[in-house]
Amino acid sequence: MNSIELARQAAVDARSRYREGLVAPTAGIAPGLTQANLISLPKDWAYDFLLFAQRNAQACPVLDVTEPGSYRTVLAENADLRTDLPRYRIWRNGELAEEVSDASEHWAEHSDLVSFLIGCSFSFEADLVSAGIDVRHISQGCNVPMYRTNRACRPAGRLRGNMVVSMRPIAADRVADAAKITARYPGVHGAPVHVGEPGLLGIEDISRPDFGDTVSIKPGEIPVFWACGVTPQAVVMASGVPFAISHAPGHMFVTDVGDSVYRV
Template sequence: MIALDHLRHVNVEPARLARESYRAGKVVPTSGIAPGFTQANMIVLPRDWAFDFLLYAQRNPKACPVLDVSDPGSHSTVLAAGADLRKDIPLYRIWRDGKLAEETADASAAWAEHTDLVSFLIGCSFTFETPMVEAGIEIRHMTDKCNVPMYLTNQPCRPAGRLHGNMVVSMRPIPANRVADAAMISGRFPSVHGSPVHIGAPELIGVTDISKPDFGDAVRIKPGEVPVFWACGVTPQAAVMASGVPFAITHAPGHMFITDIPDSAYHA
């Protein structure tokens, strides 16, 4: 856990303004937004399912690194003062019986269906993109102003209780001579997925057509570049689908919760 009392003097205005814009209805992928501030995936479950998910995350920390867990019924987080988890993400997904029922820019109505919802905020690989850019490594989806490509793999997560499913990964094309640098930089952020889980040969992890991501947008891969894959916080959504979870609220892939916590707080 980070020492939140050491962050009192951080200027959180960029993160706060981003959340305010989403609360006002702006819908946009969050990669590159409020650079320097940690972003988080989210899954919200009824209390009856919360322990199963907490155990699932503990058993699969690469894909599901937990940054915060709310009290049942709360829609706030210590990671951003005054934030409202029902409204401050650009786009939400509502799940019913393991199927996507709705996407919405305001989850308040769905949230009101249960009084005991528990929110899990999970580390996001967008967090280490800023130091990669600062090191001169292009992030293609940022250049092309689109969503990061994400793929459902054939790599099973360790089950927990009623939850099971395969890992989801995000992909960034990296010049072959910078792959080691990208792995080293991201590896310094274990709380937000850390180093890659796979490099090159996408077919070995069940990605048969890299031009057709399961989530997000396809991006250009230039000659001399290697597809590099990181564990992704959409993995809980794969578990929701595979396990037929009766009710859940998540972020839409690529549309994260922007915290007030600087990336440096998670630098190992």
């Protein structure tokens, strides 16, 4: 098998393990294949979210939208969006109600859920690694750090909220390279939205991420921030959405689609 076939087999195997109950962050899983954020909303909220995503495309780049009630996606044949992510979040009235490894029971509460698969910055990390740029959460074996910011997204209908960003420490002399590499992937967040001083994003303590894990920042490294697909979860909270299902931050849907599809 060639490398993409091997990666697809790795994706199938990973989804099978998640279906059986394995819970682990997905960074570095099936390198070369795109990973996706998930947000599932009742049909009554789907148009508002589609409009929100269109107006905030860097934070919410849509890769697929399901039919109401469907748990299938064109991004991975025979995959089940109710079971094939390692961890889900259940939202009620804008508050996190619980986290589960199987969302089937909660999915059954609404027969008209529309699921949005949103591009994830994990998808460009293989290119960063290939270029000799350390992706710290991968090398440290943990989840990527993510932060709420003071950057308001453009509202749509009943939805509003601020952007969430992911952070990777980059050596100062490689920041331009990292920006150039990731800019080739506009469908999975693209170029950084901010470089340097976290306080300008409203981040008071970079050692305390709102989601994910803390990573080390070495001398000579600069924190670089990318728009993050956890933004819809911040929007669910800010907007008081009555019901939603999402991935748990860093626990993505591993697709069968090659990253090169989203490279320009």
